[in-house]
Amino acid sequence: MEYxxxxxxxxxxxxxxxxxxxxxxGQAFRWAPDGDGYSGFxxxxxxxxxxxxxxxxxxxxxxxxxxxxxxEYFDLDTDYGELKRLFSQxxxxxxxxxxxxGIRLLKQDPWEALISFxxxxxxxxxxxxxxxxxxxxxxxxxxxxxxxxxxTQEEMDSLRAGFRSKYLLGSAELVSQNQVxxxxxxxxxxxxxxxxxxILPGVGPKVAECVLLYGMYRVDAFPVxxxxxxVLERYYPEGIxxxxxxxxxxxxxxxxxxxRNIPQKSLQLAH
DNA sequence: TTCCAGGCGTATC
DNA sequence: GATACGCATGGA
Numbered sequence: 001m002e003y004x005x006x007x008x009x010x011x012x013x014x015x016x017x018x019x020x021x022x023x024x025x026g027q028a029f030r031w032a033p034d035g036d037g038y039s040g041f042x043x044x045x046x047x048x049x050x051x052x053x054x055x056x057x058x059x060x061x062x063x064x065x066x067x068x069x070x071x072e073y074f075d076l077d078t079d080y081g082e083l084k085r086l087f088s089q090x091x092x093x094x095x096x097x098x099x100x101x102g103i104r105l106l107k108q109d110p111w112e113a114l115i116s117f118x119x120x121x122x123x124x125x126x127x128x129x130x131x132x133x134x135x136x137x138x139x140x141x142x143x144x145x146x147x148x149x150x151x152t153q154e155e156m157d158s159l160r161a162g163f164r165s166k167y168l169l170g171s172a173e174l175v176s177q178n179q180v181x182x183x184x185x186x187x188x189x190x191x192x193x194x195x196x197x198x199i200l201p202g203v204g205p206k207v208a209e210c211v212l213l214y215g216m217y218r219v220d221a222f223p224v225x226x227x228x229x230x231v232l233e234r235y236y237p238e239g240i241x242x243x244x245x246x247x248x249x250x251x252x253x254x255x256x257x258x259x260r261n262i263p264q265k266s267l268q269l270a271h
Numbered sequence: 272t273t274c275c276a277g278g279c280g281t282a283t284c
Numbered sequence: 285g286a287t288a289c290g291c292a293t294g295g296a
Contacts, residue, residue: 026277121278124295128277131293162292167279204279225277256277 001076003066010058010066016080018102019051025257027214028106029116029129030136042073043109044141072107080104087244087251092235096258103257105250106214110182111175112142113215114200117207118167134159145176167202174200186216193218213249222248231255 002013023031023038031040037050037057047070048059058066071077084101088094108116119131136142138155149172156165174180185196190212197208205224212221222240224232232239244251 117277120276122276122291123278123293124276126296127294160293162294163279163290164292202279206278210277223277226275227277260277 001071005063008060008062010061010063010070011052012056012058012066012076013054014056014074014076016084016101017056017074017104018100019049019056021100021102021257022074022104022106025100025103025253026125026260027253028108029120029125029132041136041142042069043112045069075104075107078104083247083250086247087254090241090244092231092258093244093251093254096254099262100254100257103253105217105219105253107217108214110186110211110215111145114171114175114182114197114203114207114211115142115148115168117210117214118171118202119161119164120210121164121202121204121207123164131159131161131164135161143172145172148172149176164202167200170201171203182215190218190220213252219247219249220245222252225256227256227259228252231259 004011019038020033023040024033028040031038034048035050037048039046039048041047045065047061050057050059058070061070084097087097115135116128116132119135120128123131135148138151138158139147143151148168151169151172156169159165159168161168171180175182180196180199185193188196193212193216194205194208197203197211198205203211209221209223212218213223222228240248240251
């Protein structure tokens with residue numbers, strides 16, 4: 001990671017990073033194309049990031065915010081080139097890494113990840129974004145656990161979240177009352193953390209795995225949705241190779257994007 | 272129009 | 285433990 005403060009902006013030189021591939025691949029839902037770049041939030045911290053020549057411009061931020069927020073969020077201290085070399089030992093992952101080599105895992109806030117993936121269940125990505133956008137519109141920012149637990153019926157209805165509304169309210173109550181403490185869970189061994197998360201209403205195996213991976217940076221967590229199920233059936237009937245398991249969550253991110261975006265024709269040919 | 276989506280809770284066996 | 289079903293909504 002190399003960076004430079006330039007006026008109110010931070011310039012970042014970072015290989016293995018493409019904005020669209022990272023910010024629009026179904027791991028975070030609050031980024032939107034803005035000019036040549038993207039604008040979005042981590043919780044309530046806004047950012048516009050633009051690609052320029054051989055670097056990125058983080059617009060109107062400070063060195064402190066960059067070092068304490070965005071450095072972690074964009075996982076800038078992890079060498080994705082090395083990860084891709086490891087994954088590329090195997091054929092399908094090699095294809096997936098070559099297909100979108102600019103994907104990075106976003107290290108999101110655990111509460112934001114919990115709410116996002118509660119909403120994601122049995123839902124389409126464009127609609128997930130819409131519900132989260134309306135969720136942030138109610139109070140003008142991403143609601144805290146206490147705020148969300150206090151939403152009126154009318155405010156919940158305005159989200160049009162369907163059957164997921166009761167999961168959002170129920171989980172917000174448990175977290176706001178500290179009956180479930182996300183920061184404590186994030187320090188538990190993986191299997192214990194899974195069980196602890198599943199106390200929350202609406203959190204089953206898939207959502208728990210997403211909270212662990214995206215919100216608690218447990219890169220050995222491996223969310224299996226309908227798309228990854230297809231990947232496993234088609235390419236890994238024996239399971240993911242053992243040597244990838246410690247970072248299976250990151251491998252999963254390349255595979256998810258790959259299976260959703262390769263032309264249907266090559267899917268059929270490959271079968 | 273009908274199908275389906277980054278699933279979960281519940282009933283039933 | 286496994287399997288089946290309903291669930292709210294709206295994009296494709």
